[in-house]
Structures are given as structure tokens and as C-alpha cells.
Amino acid sequence: HRDKKREKEKVKEKEKAKEKERDRDKEKERNWDRDKEKERDRDKERNRDKDKEKDQEREKEQHKDRERVRDKDRDRDRDKDREKNKEKEKEKEKEKEKEKEKEKEKEKEKDREEVDQNKEKDDVMKEEEKDREKIKDKEGDKDRGEKEKDKEKEKDEKKERKEREKERDDKKKKEKRSRTPPRSYSSSRRSRSSSR
Numbered sequence: 001h002r003d004k005k006r007e008k009e010k011v012k013e014k015e016k017a018k019e020k021e022r023d024r025d026k027e028k029e030r031n032w033d034r035d036k037e038k039e040r041d042r043d044k045e046r047n048r049d050k051d052k053e054k055d056q057e058r059e060k061e062q063h064k065d066r067e068r069v070r071d072k073d074r075d076r077d078r079d080k081d082r083e084k085n086k087e088k089e090k091e092k093e094k095e096k097e098k099e100k101e102k103e104k105e106k107e108k109e110k111d112r113e114e115v116d117q118n119k120e121k122d123d124v125m126k127e128e129e130k131d132r133e134k135i136k137d138k139e140g141d142k143d144r145g146e147k148e149k150d151k152e153k154e155k156d157e158k159k160e161r162k163e164r165e166k167e168r169d170d171k172k173k174k175e176k177r178s179r180t181p182p183r184s185y186s187s188s189r190r191s192r193s194s195s196r
Helices: 002-140 144-179 183-195
Strands: none
């Protein structure tokens, strides 16, 4: 009877020990699961931090790129402006040169006209001198009747001279038309020739 009791107690103790073992195992498993969960959370946190860093890096790079593009654009605009200003300066220089050339041409034209006028005066004076010489010669060695003839001749010569002068004037007018001198000069010449 006593043995049976002891047997029962032993069985009970074994059962208890097994129960404890099972509880310990369960606790271990729970702890292991908890640790795993914590580890997972830590990994997630680490990954989140890494992602944040990556995002920040990306943002920095994008910002740098934007800055570079802005700088390039600014430089390009500055270069364009510089080029435009250069072109404007060149145009101004060209205009100045053209003006100078025009002035030179005007001066040349004035000089040419002065030379023409002087030549014309000289020609007329020479003609008159020649005529006077001829008249003196003829008057010196011819009598009255011949003087009458000389007067006729002189009239004819004057006519001829006038015709020659007219031809010369016409020729000059034509030349002037082709040269097209300044208006003020040509109009004064025209009025002078018409009064003649």
C-alpha cells in the first residue's frame, strides 16, 4: 500500500517536472520570438535611417545639379549679352566709318568743283587775251576798210566762242548729272548758267 502511494507521488512529481519543462520551453520560445521581433524592428529602423540618408544624398545631388544648370544658364546668358554688345559696338564703328567716308567724298567733290571753276575762269581769260592780241595785230597793219572786215570776223569769232562755251557748259552739265554733286552747288550753277 505504501509502495503504491510512493509510486503515485513519483508519477505526480514527474508530471510536475514535465509541466515545468514545458513551461520553461514555452517561456524560451516566447523570449526567442520577442527577441526576433525586436531584431526585426531594429532592422526596420536601421533601414529607415538608411533610406533617409539616401533620400538626403539624392536631394543634395539634385540640388547641386540644379545649381550647376542655373550657373550654366547664367553663363550662357552672360556670353550672349557680351556677344550682342560686341555686335552693337561693331555696328556703331561701321556707321562712324560710313559717315567719315561720306564727309571725305563731300570734301573731294568740293575740291573738284573749285578746280573746275578755276579752270573755266582761266580758259575764258586766255580766250579774251588771245582775242585782244589778234585785234591789236590787225589794227596795227590794216587800214579802215580792212578794220570793218576785222569787225565782221570778230563778230564771227565771238559767235564761235559763245558756241564753244555753250558746248562746254552743256558737256559740264551732263558730267555733273552723272556725278550728282550736292544740291546747293548744282542749283547755284544752274541759276548762274541761266542768267548767262
